[in-house]
Amino acid sequence: AQSVTQPDIHITVSEGASLELRCNYSYGATPYLFWYVQSPGQGLQLLLKYFSGDTLVQGIKGFEAEFKRSQSSFNLRKPSVHWSDAAEYFCADRSGGGSYIPTFGRGTSLIVHP
């Protein structure tokens, strides 16, 4: 069965610093990968997705992610974090399973210090 691992439960950064959130997937075939963000008290919002092509994908809110097949990773990055980026971030893979049910990581909570 496919799995998605987000190794970091919490990440703390200072406002203006760069950010990288880690995500590792397990499915061997072509992955269909997504990053979502959940602001406090809200549902999840799609940040970006990757299926094929250029391994560096751009998303909303200034985020980008890089797919590295050799490392089974799809890490999310932002060059300069804003206080409003404080949220929960989820990585997901929809490549496996009979009905292509998305598998979510457990999430990484981002804390931004002023």
Place this chain on the structure above:
Amino acid sequence: DVKVTQSSRYLVKRTGEKVFLECVQDMDHENMFWYRQDPGLGLRLIYFSYDVKMKEKGDIPEGYSVSREKKERFSLILESASTNQTSMYLCASSYDRGRGSPLHFGNGTRLTVT
């Protein structure tokens, strides 16, 4: 933009009550999902539906049922609420079962069972 609306943001119910959580999407999406979200456990899939009157069990269906009589509406039913069902419930939809279809989430219903 796709809009997924969950009828209640907060609900407080008593143990043993029958509880209905309603979800409506406005983009003619085929797939609909119910997740529960608990700290440290991420998102866990309760049920999903890929067409009207169709339903499939997810990872944690015990104590829940669902109804999808119309394409736009997917209801989650707690037959006899228990305190261990206190949680955040998230509804989502996707255009179809394709691996590339992202999920669109509602803002969630925080249910407390006392």
